[in-house]
Amino acid sequence: MTDNKPALHTVLSPALLNLYDIDNAIVVIIDVLRATSTIPTALFNGAACVMPVDSVERCIELGKSTNGITAGEREGKVIEGLQHGNSPFEYYPEFIKGKVLVLTTTNGTRLLHMALEKGAKHIVTGSFANLSAVVNYLIGQKQRVILACAAWKNKINIEDTLFAGAVISKVKAYFDINCDSSTIAAALYDEAKDDLYAFIKNRRASHYMRLSGYGLEKDIQHCLITDTANVLPLYEDGKLCIG
């Protein structure tokens, strides 16, 4: 029944990651609003690399040592002491080309480090902005995959689940998927795919409510468009570079 296809699992919250065998798997970190949408955008527009860090202090420190741009937001505002925010729109080519972006995010970075500690073989980041790049990579590698949603403070969210579903809809013929969370993600995507933005808005996704309260609807719409920055951010030695 498996035809020797590699397994694929979806983890809908970082709090569930320890239930899965991460060792030697390819892990896709998913944080659609907005870290893993901004990361491929910066790379696509010419950034030398993106360094994801989990604290403001580390962000400032690495910003100095790499002569990089420091970026991060909390509650929709640029963090004091940093230079830029989390919006993909900030990282246009004329600004980011050739530069190092040091980005502090909460949910996504923490999850990336968890996957690293648990022995992931390769870590990449995924969002609608680079859906095809992720899909092509996973199909090509022919190895066990974990789609890891960053969620919001461990609470499952719609947008990351939707992206997992989008990936599954495109790779399912190549993997053995016996995982209820994957089925749930795929079903959600099936229901929403004709208009992701309308689905999220109408269903009042909690993160939509939070970000739209900060005036970030334009970011949300952009983060749901497919292949706007179709490169593969691959993590190695503390950096995400085009893989």
Next chain:
Amino acid sequence: MTDNKPALHTVLSPALLNLYDIDNAIVVIIDVLRATSTIPTALFNGAACVMPVDSVERCIELGKSTNGITAGEREGKVIEGLQHGNSPFEYYPEFIKGKVLVLTTTNGTRLLHMALEKGAKHIVTGSFANLSAVVNYLIGQKQRVILACAAWKNKINIEDTLFAGAVISKVKAYFDINCDSSTIAAALYDEAKDDLYAFIKNRRASHYMRLSGYGLEKDIQHCLITDTANVLPLYEDGKLCIG
């Protein structure tokens, strides 16, 4: 926007329960295959009460002191030292009437005790077997609700998520639901509702695979039928009785 409606949240795995405010909420314990399908069935068929316990030792002990029927399965077989299994079909009226059923289950009982420790105001059990009773109770109480899925060893499962979605589809006008897990459950149910059994079978739900491997397809089909045992098991002082 809330119209003073009480909030409803869905918790898709016991591992996520600590992210939610359980204190003083009504908690619905959901373990469709098969604990919370068997519990209302036994009560509907005349059991005096059901005592859910989390260990075989405690089950045997309580079975003796209450002169009750001890029941529990692991891997689809009756546990050594106990008398009966977890199938709703075992608890027909001629057998169960007037008796105490002491039932040991893993996922559901543990979750019930967690909800109790976190200060739940009322705890009830829900499954398709008593969908209407649960829905009517929640609408009538007008209090904050947590739909708590027992899952499988903390891994999210389809059948419990589907039941949460079924409840939401019927109570959503009465609650303020700003919870992505609830949205996901409702979307899954929308997609599956025309034929729950076909959905679970076709999507190869992990628990379906496990139970059908033990020859329990008949149980699975039965556990997806609505209102076969339409009573409300309400937990108090270690017992579930009709509320």
